[in-house]
Amino acid sequence: MASSRDADLTRARILKAARGEFMRHGYSGARVGRISSSGRSSDRMIYYYFGSKEALYIAVLESVYAELGAAESRLELDESRPVEALRSLIAFTWRYYLEHPEFVALLSNENLQRGRHIAKSPGVAKLSRPVLGILARVLEEGERQGVFRRGLDVRHVYLTLAALGYFYLSNRYTLSSFLDRDLMRREACEAWLEEITRVVIASVSPDARAASRPRHVRDRAKTA
Amino acid sequence: MASSRDADLTRARILKAARGEFMRHGYSGARVGRISSSGRSSDRMIYYYFGSKEALYIAVLESVYAELGAAESRLELDESRPVEALRSLIAFTWRYYLEHPEFVALLSNENLQRGRHIAKSPGVAKLSRPVLGILARVLEEGERQGVFRRGLDVRHVYLTLAALGYFYLSNRYTLSSFLDRDLMRREACEAWLEEITRVVIASVSPDARAASRPRHVRDRAKTA
Amino acid sequence: MASSRDADLTRARILKAARGEFMRHGYSGARVGRISSSGRSSDRMIYYYFGSKEALYIAVLESVYAELGAAESRLELDESRPVEALRSLIAFTWRYYLEHPEFVALLSNENLQRGRHIAKSPGVAKLSRPVLGILARVLEEGERQGVFRRGLDVRHVYLTLAALGYFYLSNRYTLSSFLDRDLMRREACEAWLEEITRVVIASVSPDARAASRPRHVRDRAKTA
Amino acid sequence: MASSRDADLTRARILKAARGEFMRHGYSGARVGRISSSGRSSDRMIYYYFGSKEALYIAVLESVYAELGAAESRLELDESRPVEALRSLIAFTWRYYLEHPEFVALLSNENLQRGRHIAKSPGVAKLSRPVLGILARVLEEGERQGVFRRGLDVRHVYLTLAALGYFYLSNRYTLSSFLDRDLMRREACEAWLEEITRVVIASVSPDARAASRPRHVRDRAKTA
DNA sequence: TATGAATGAGAATTCATTCAT
DNA sequence: GATGAATGAATTCTCATTCAT
Numbered sequence: 001m002a003s004s005r006d007a008d009l010t011r012a013r014i015l016k017a018a019r020g021e022f023m024r025h026g027y028s029g030a031r032v033g034r035i036s037s038s039g040r041s042s043d044r045m046i047y048y049y050f051g052s053k054e055a056l057y058i059a060v061l062e063s064v065y066a067e068l069g070a071a072e073s074r075l076e077l078d079e080s081r082p083v084e085a086l087r088s089l090i091a092f093t094w095r096y097y098l099e100h101p102e103f104v105a106l107l108s109n110e111n112l113q114r115g116r117h118i119a120k121s122p123g124v125a126k127l128s129r130p131v132l133g134i135l136a137r138v139l140e141e142g143e144r145q146g147v148f149r150r151g152l153d154v155r156h157v158y159l160t161l162a163a164l165g166y167f168y169l170s171n172r173y174t175l176s177s178f179l180d181r182d183l184m185r186r187e188a189c190e191a192w193l194e195e196i197t198r199v200v201i202a203s204v205s206p207d208a209r210a211a212s213r214p215r216h217v218r219d220r221a222k223t224a
Numbered sequence: 225m226a227s228s229r230d231a232d233l234t235r236a237r238i239l240k241a242a243r244g245e246f247m248r249h250g251y252s253g254a255r256v257g258r259i260s261s262s263g264r265s266s267d268r269m270i271y272y273y274f275g276s277k278e279a280l281y282i283a284v285l286e287s288v289y290a291e292l293g294a295a296e297s298r299l300e301l302d303e304s305r306p307v308e309a310l311r312s313l314i315a316f317t318w319r320y321y322l323e324h325p326e327f328v329a330l331l332s333n334e335n336l337q338r339g340r341h342i343a344k345s346p347g348v349a350k351l352s353r354p355v356l357g358i359l360a361r362v363l364e365e366g367e368r369q370g371v372f373r374r375g376l377d378v379r380h381v382y383l384t385l386a387a388l389g390y391f392y393l394s395n396r397y398t399l400s401s402f403l404d405r406d407l408m409r410r411e412a413c414e415a416w417l418e419e420i421t422r423v424v425i426a427s428v429s430p431d432a433r434a435a436s437r438p439r440h441v442r443d444r445a446k447t448a
Numbered sequence: 449m450a451s452s453r454d455a456d457l458t459r460a461r462i463l464k465a466a467r468g469e470f471m472r473h474g475y476s477g478a479r480v481g482r483i484s485s486s487g488r489s490s491d492r493m494i495y496y497y498f499g500s501k502e503a504l505y506i507a508v509l510e511s512v513y514a515e516l517g518a519a520e521s522r523l524e525l526d527e528s529r530p531v532e533a534l535r536s537l538i539a540f541t542w543r544y545y546l547e548h549p550e551f552v553a554l555l556s557n558e559n560l561q562r563g564r565h566i567a568k569s570p571g572v573a574k575l576s577r578p579v580l581g582i583l584a585r586v587l588e589e590g591e592r593q594g595v596f597r598r599g600l601d602v603r604h605v606y607l608t609l610a611a612l613g614y615f616y617l618s619n620r621y622t623l624s625s626f627l628d629r630d631l632m633r634r635e636a637c638e639a640w641l642e643e644i645t646r647v648v649i650a651s652v653s654p655d656a657r658a659a660s661r662p663r664h665v666r667d668r669a670k671t672a
Numbered sequence: 673m674a675s676s677r678d679a680d681l682t683r684a685r686i687l688k689a690a691r692g693e694f695m696r697h698g699y700s701g702a703r704v705g706r707i708s709s710s711g712r713s714s715d716r717m718i719y720y721y722f723g724s725k726e727a728l729y730i731a732v733l734e735s736v737y738a739e740l741g742a743a744e745s746r747l748e749l750d751e752s753r754p755v756e757a758l759r760s761l762i763a764f765t766w767r768y769y770l771e772h773p774e775f776v777a778l779l780s781n782e783n784l785q786r787g788r789h790i791a792k793s794p795g796v797a798k799l800s801r802p803v804l805g806i807l808a809r810v811l812e813e814g815e816r817q818g819v820f821r822r823g824l825d826v827r828h829v830y831l832t833l834a835a836l837g838y839f840y841l842s843n844r845y846t847l848s849s850f851l852d853r854d855l856m857r858r859e860a861c862e863a864w865l866e867e868i869t870r871v872v873i874a875s876v877s878p879d880a881r882a883a884s885r886p887r888h889v890r891d892r893a894k895t896a
Numbered sequence: 897t898a899t900g901a902a903t904g905a906g907a908a909t910t911c912a913t914t915c916a917t
Numbered sequence: 918g919a920t921g922a923a924t925g926a927a928t929t930c931t932c933a934t935t936c937a938t
Contacts, residue, residue, distance in 0.1 A: 027253070112329060125401070166387075166391050171331065171332070176339075179379050199423060
């Protein structure tokens with residue numbers, strides 16, 4: 001079936017097909033046979049190039065991570081204007097998730113499997129994810145300029161902006177049903193980016209009042 | 225010979241075992257045989273009571289949704305004190321996710337499958353999820369009292385508080401690795417609840433400045 | 449294909465088919481599919497009853513050993529006439545090998561695999577092989593009567609009579625070619641039983657001169 | 673670039689690796705890939721030099737036979753002293769088996785396959801195996817000198833001495849387990865060579881009483 | 897003389913599911 | 918209400934072998 005004798009091409013075709021398959025069906029649901037045929041190759045070649053279904057899955061994870069890292073590296077923010085930079089970072093993250101549903105799906109899947117596979121990948125750990133460093137510099141400058149409040153935790157801010165974008169997309173099916181809205185309509189998406197931005201900016205603003213309260217106050221609401 | 229009590233018990237045992245299995249392995253990864261043996265029953269009984277793997281999966285989804293709905297119904301918030309009520313709702317949601325990892329996992333899984341199964345469940349749609357109504361009243365009262373800003377969108381507020389809690393837990397494996405922190409340590413969890421609360425409260429406060437900006441301003445940051 | 453719902457029968461048919469297949473092709477060469485079809489069953493049933501190809505192989509080994517043990521148990525020798533008893537034992541062993549080529553083949557195969565599988569069988573070790581005890585009593589009585597020489601080692605005698613029968617049959621293909629004789633012709637077989645008998649009897653006779661010689665005498669013949 | 677020396681070397685390395693592989697795993701169990709990698713070559717080269725797995729196997733068989741034939745040719749027995757010569761021949765055979773486990777394993781394997789491959793080798797038949805001729809002369813001289821009995825069958829004597837050595841080694845795994853002895857200990861091996869010698873010498877001695885008895889006498893012992 | 901890429905057939909094993917009782 | 922026996926269709930993976938260079 002495969003017409004070319006170009007190893008790199010074959011490998012790349014398999015990898016791409018695998019990405020789609022793992023996104024659509026998860027690790028267990030994915031079928032080696034479907035990958036090979038949609039990649040215009042053969043099962044045999046998958047084992048030739050990747051060794052096993054799991055190794056292929058890991059290769060997909062690595063490629064997906066590497067792409068995100070590369071995109072982050074290409075970010076050029078004007079750090080002298082922290083608020084604008086933060087907005088850009090939020091928008092970048094949101095759009096990345098929006099335009100890379102396979103990234104979202106693969107990450108969710110990997111978490112469902114408790115990070116089992118990613119733990120086996122020596123490569124992923126080494127991949128550079130510059131975003132935390134970038135965000136740290138932005139927040140620092142913002143604090144210096146007095147436009148952000150002091151004592152911000154980079155990780156918390158990152159989690160916030162990531163969570164707001166990711167969750168909306170990763171859980172869109174159950175959410176759409178629950179909220180009775182099609183979350184993927186263009187306007188809905190744009191509105192949500194605005195909302196994310198609003199929430200994050202508000203949370204880092206100097207005038208944001210502390211939300212904590214004395215530890216001894218206990219809710220009466222039970223959870224189960 | 226066997227009374228209907230036994231039958232109910234068998235059914236319940238299977239359902240519980242299935243919940244664990246689907247949580248741990250997802251729909252495709254789950255094995256009927258594992259469910260029957262961990263539920264001290266037989267494959268045959270699963271078909272006797274539920275008809276198919278998929279029907280069992282849907283039954284699990286429904287039970288999990290029903291439990292959340294029931295817990296929400298038991299919520300008793302003092303709606304005359306909107307800020308406190310909102311705090312309680314946030315804490316409730318967070319703790320529910322924290323204490324019901326199977327809920328989080330099953331929801332994520334269902335979304336990975338694009339809501340395929342939930343769409344087939346007539347039951348789930350009918351299940352009452354009172355949380356939106358509750359939140360709506362809280363926000364309304366807060367606006368009336370002037371402690372929340374006007375024009376809040378209940379859905380957005382709900383998405384925000386849900387996202388912040390859910391994402392932290394659903395993606396904890398990849399996040400722990402990326403942030404180089406064990407997110408599940410008790411202090412980390414408590415700190416995150418505080419952070420969620422802070423963020424949400426800030427986002428509904430009247431003094432939260434608008435984050436929007438003219439639509440025509442475009443980021444130069446590219447996403448891919 | 450399988451007509452009956454009789455579990456024991458199905459199991460037995462599979463086991464029998466497996467015996468033939470493993471005899472003819474060895475462990476690696478044996479095909480699960482061939483076993484299931486020649487046993488008028490299905491691959492699936494093999495896994496249902498035995499769990500794996502290896503477990504099936506071990507079950508075959510065990511059954512084959514058990515049968516030999518049972519046959520030995522049925523031996524009724526007149527121990528008061530040691531020479532006749534020994535003749536009978538020799539003939540029994542020879543005929544057992546001759547009439548149970550699958551025993552010979554399976555044993556050879558297992559030895560080629562360095563006893564890998566038999567080591568995993570807790571059952572085989574426990575199987576009673578009464579032959580050594582029987583032979584011991586025969587030799588003892590023979591020594592007492594003075595028809596056998598003293599100081600015989602039961603194991604050595606057993607090895608001798610077993611080796612002479614087993615080797616002739618197990619290696620008949622290469623031997624036939626090398627000796628340019630069809631070893632399996634009836635007369636050839638009968639002549640060989642006579643020869644085995646002669647050799648063994650001669651080796652236990654009191655007038656058999658010691659064959660040993662001083663250790664310091666070294667052969668000049670080299671082996672490689 | 674590569675000289676024919678290299679070619680010979682490559683061929684030889686493959687052949688050696690194949691010998692080990694076929695010894696350890698038999699024909700079916702042997703893997704072309706394992707041979708090529710343990711022979712520091714490639715699958716492709718095996719096909720280049722030998723054409724097929726089976727042809728390689730036959731080449732191995734031939735080489736192994738040729739080596740035995742060569743070793744037999746180097747035998748220098750003092751035929752004027754028949755007893756000593758016979759002892760030497762026995763010791764030679766035993767030691768050859770002991771020191772060439774691959775010969776034993778390959779022969780057993782070939783017999784398990786019913787001589788299928790050896791039949792395809794025109795080469796093997798032509799290989800000289802001088803041992804029978806040597807033994808014939810030794811026995812003849814012994815008869816002439818009166819130290820061996822008359823009417824000996826060279827083939828029977830050869831079978832006896834070969835069987836006693838071969839069986840002990842080829843079946844050592846099941847025998848060790850059955851006899852509850854480690855047959856491969858040095859002392860055990862030396863003792864067994866003594867025993868073989870004793871048995872063979874006794875069987876050819878003039879005073880060995882005939883073991884045969886009237887044909888019409890039938891054993892009562894059954895074999896199955 | 898050598899090699900990496902490719903292949904088709906078939907290997908063991910597993911799956912959800914149904915039959916007969 | 919329950920069970921052991923049976924099944925067909927897949928599933929992952931492996932094998933010896935050949936192609937193109």
